[in-house]
Amino acid sequence: MSKIFNVAVVGCGIGRSHIVEGYLPNADKFKVKLLCDLNAERMGAVADEFAITRRIASFDEALAMDDIDIIDICTPPGLHFPMVMAALKAGKHVICEKPLVGSLAQVDAVMEQEKASKGMLMPVFQYRFGNGIEQAKAIIDAGIAGKPFMGTVETLWRRDAPYYAVPWRGKWATELGGVLMGHAIHPHDLFTYLMGDIERVFGRVATRVNPIEVEDTISASLQMKNGALASLTATLGSADDTTRIRLAFENVTFESDHAAYNPGEKLWKIQPRNPETAAKIDALLKDWQHVPSRFQTQMARFHDALTGTGPLPVTSADSRRSLELVTAFYHSSATNEDVVLPIGPGHPLYESWVPAQFRAA
Ligand SMILES: NC(=O)c1ccc[n+]([C@@H]2O[C@H](COP(=O)([O-])OP(=O)(O)OC[C@H]3O[C@@H](n4cnc5c(N)ncnc54)[C@H](O)[C@@H]3O)[C@@H](O)[C@H]2O)c1
Numbered sequence: 001m002s003k004i005f006n007v008a009v010v011g012c013g014i015g016r017s018h019i020v021e022g023y024l025p026n027a028d029k030f031k032v033k034l035l036c037d038l039n040a041e042r043m044g045a046v047a048d049e050f051a052i053t054r055r056i057a058s059f060d061e062a063l064a065m066d067d068i069d070i071i072d073i074c075t076p077p078g079l080h081f082p083m084v085m086a087a088l089k090a091g092k093h094v095i096c097e098k099p100l101v102g103s104l105a106q107v108d109a110v111m112e113q114e115k116a117s118k119g120m121l122m123p124v125f126q127y128r129f130g131n132g133i134e135q136a137k138a139i140i141d142a143g144i145a146g147k148p149f150m151g152t153v154e155t156l157w158r159r160d161a162p163y164y165a166v167p168w169r170g171k172w173a174t175e176l177g178g179v180l181m182g183h184a185i186h187p188h189d190l191f192t193y194l195m196g197d198i199e200r201v202f203g204r205v206a207t208r209v210n211p212i213e214v215e216d217t218i219s220a221s222l223q224m225k226n227g228a229l230a231s232l233t234a235t236l237g238s239a240d241d242t243t244r245i246r247l248a249f250e251n252v253t254f255e256s257d258h259a260a261y262n263p264g265e266k267l268w269k270i271q272p273r274n275p276e277t278a279a280k281i282d283a284l285l286k287d288w289q290h291v292p293s294r295f296q297t298q299m300a301r302f303h304d305a306l307t308g309t310g311p312l313p314v315t316s317a318d319s320r321r322s323l324e325l326v327t328a329f330y331h332s333s334a335t336n337e338d339v340v341l342p343i344g345p346g347h348p349l350y351e352s353w354v355p356a357q358f359r360a361a
Helices: 014-026 040-049 059-064 077-089 104-116 131-141 185-195 275-285 295-306 316-335
Strands: 005-010 030-036 054-056 070-073 093-096 121-123 148-158 198-206 217-224 229-235 237-249 252-255 269-272
Touching: 005 014, 005 059, 014 030, 014 040, 014 295, 030 040, 030 059, 040 054, 059 077, 070 077, 077 093, 077 104, 093 295, 104 316, 121 295, 121 316, 131 185, 131 252, 131 269, 131 275, 148 185, 185 229, 185 237, 185 316, 198 316, 217 316, 269 275
Parallel strands: 005 030, 005 070, 030 054, 070 093, 093 121, 148 229
Antiparallel strands: 148 237, 198 217, 217 229, 237 252, 252 269
């Protein structure tokens, strides 16, 4: 029998989805022992729904509990950095929702802390898991797709006033960014996961849709390290919610399912450009084993990593890559210049991309 890890879920918004999609289907691997939230009513409803008896408001108390193995951080983005650092220092394994932290300096500090800690850290990027995305990844990794030519990523979602009634949203101090950090971060991660590292970014950000501090509309032209070109577009002012990724390689063109929040689940349109490639894809996918999507597989693979039977499915390096793109976007838009990656200490936005007027005094 596999070891069952005891989990404390901190934050009962998306934290409820972690329970429903991630922990309950993996009940032989995880047990949610504790809920932590400042909102007692909300926590009570989730705790009652899943018969979780231990409920607390204090994060520090959760860290001090010896029988808790994993701290699952589902709080607003501005709290992630101090919470991840404290949980790692307390020796816990840590899962943290996106965005992991609010700057490259912070992610580098987290990566340093990881080296000194006995716990493992897994950031959340649940869109990476499911049959559609994983078949595309398998074809690319097998070398069948060939040279990457071009990619387009569209994150066209809709967010209106009720969404921004939650006080932490729309503000630099608490959301840390807009559509780049909170929404397009998932499709952009899928894109680099499949097409590789970015070399240069020319980006524009704007606030067009809602009366908020952070951006809600973006576009960029990219050059990848492998020479491919790409365009990224996103807005929160679409009529509906659509995510669409289209990637043209030498031998295959891929198009994602358009399901906004689970584009990796359903099979992607995979169009070989010649019969030899079609035959190779058929052979590769002949015995394909079903992969449940989103949190179910991300959590199951975290268990593999914790028990030494598989790699960590998402790493802080993956988060760093996504935050590097965000940094490049903001800098390019502010300077009207192309930004060359990688970005390290010494870059003007390494410590923070928050505009000066919104920084704490
Ligand atoms: N992966 C995804 O698809 C996805 C989807 C939605 C949200 N998120 C991310 O999850 C995080 C939470 O978003 P949400 O929509 O669930 O927010 P939310 O506001 O609905 O829930 C956050 C919860 O955290 C609680 N909280 C705040 N401060 C706390 C503290 N100090 N200690 C304990 N609890 C505290 C709040 O009371 C609230 O119940 C954000 O980082 C967001 O970007 C990810």
